[in-house]
Amino acid sequence: KAGVTQTPRYLIKTRGQQVTLSCSPISGHRSVSWYQQTPGQGLQFLFEYFSETQRNKGNFPGRFSGRQFSNSRSEMNVSTLELGDSALYLCASSPNTGELFFGEGSRLTVL
Amino acid sequence: AQSVTQPDIHITVSEGASLELRCNYSYGATPYLFWYVQSPGQGLQLLLKYFSGDTLVQGIKGFEAEFKRSQSSFNLRKPSVHWSDAAEYFCAVGLVTGANNLFFGTGTRLTVIP
Numbered sequence: 001k002a003g004v005t006q007t008p009r010y011l012i013k014t015r016g017q018q019v020t021l022s023c024s025p026i027s028g029h030r031s032v033s034w035y036q037q038t039p040g041q042g043l044q045f046l047f048e049y050f051s052e053t054q055r056n057k058g059n060f061p062g063r064f065s066g067r068q069f070s071n072s073r074s075e076m077n078v079s080t081l082e083l084g085d086s087a088l089y090l091c092a093s094s095p096n097t098g099e100l101f102f103g104e105g106s107r108l109t110v111l
Numbered sequence: 112a113q114s115v116t117q118p119d120i121h122i123t124v125s126e127g128a129s130l131e132l133r134c135n136y137s138y139g140a141t142p143y144l145f146w147y148v149q150s151p152g153q154g155l156q157l158l159l160k161y162f163s164g165d166t167l168v169q170g171i172k173g174f175e176a177e178f179k180r181s182q183s184s185f186n187l188r189k190p191s192v193h194w195s196d197a198a199e200y201f202c203a204v205g206l207v208t209g210a211n212n213l214f215f216g217t218g219t220r221l222t223v224i225p
Contacts, residue, residue: 004154033211043201043215056212090154094211098143098162102154 002026004093004103012109018079021106025072025093031055032074033100034066037088046089049074050096078108086110113138115204117216124192125224132187132219134202142204144185145213146176149199158200161185172196197223 005024013019025032033056034046045058049068066076072093078085088107092100114137124130136142143162147155159170166178176187185202199220203213 031211035215042217043203045212045214048211058212092155092211096211098205098211099157099160100155100211100213102147102156104152104154 004091004101006089006091006103006106008106009104010107010109012111013081014111015081015083017081018077019081019108020075020077021089021091021108023074023076023091023093023103025074025091026095026101029093029095029101030072031094031096032068032072033092033094034074034076035090035092036060037090037105038086043090046076081110083110113142113204113206113214115202115214115216117200117202117219119219120217121220121222123222123224126194127191130187130189130192130196130221132200132202132221134185134187134216136183136185136202136204138183138204138206141180142206144176144178145203145205146170146174146185146187147201147203147215148172149201149218151198155201158187192221192223194223194225197221 007022031050033048037043048056052068063079068074088105090105092102116135145160146158149155161178199218201218202216205213
């Protein structure tokens with residue numbers, strides 16, 4: 001069974017730009033969560049989607065948004081990038097048992 | 112507010128020695144508890160989880176953890192560390208089963224020396 005796939009793995013953007021990250025969950029998993037990992041703040045929950053609906057949301061500004069498609073694939077978008085948005089963005093899928101399966105992440109660098 | 116504390120930022124152990132990583136949580140009720148491991152450049156892998164029942168849980172790679180309600184702790188242990196165990200370890204809590212917004216500790220980096 002294929003794992004969680006995140007694309008792109010690495011990307012560089014400049015301040016003010018926007019970025020879209022993609023996540024393909026494990027087949028059959030309907031829940032997709034997104035986390036931001038930085039050296040200063042650690043792992044922080046962004047949001048979770050289940051059956052195309054946002055089920056939970058963390059404490060991030062509205063510049064961070066996401067969506068989920070009917071095939072459970074998910075995207076997250078960050079608009080008007082700031083230097084502090086540089087991070088590893090991790091996607092996790094779940095069969096809704098509380099167990100999360102993480103992808104390898106998308107490393108975003110904002111210059 | 113809920114919080115997870117991993118008091119040890121960095122631990123160094125010799126290969127073959129025993130290991131214990133500490134985790135304390137703050138929450139009004141018993142949360143769902145997890146330990147994850149992250150190797151450099153990789154995502155997180157679940158080592159073990161506690162939802163209810165037996166307070167000593169077994170995980171993958173020879174790890175175990177014990178939930179102690181009186182101490183609000185969920186410490187991770189391994190009797191004999193291997194060089195491949197060098198990684199960063201995260202304790203996490205979930206408040207509602209099936210809800211996937213976990214709160215993570217700041218992590219403990221494990222170095223294994225030959």
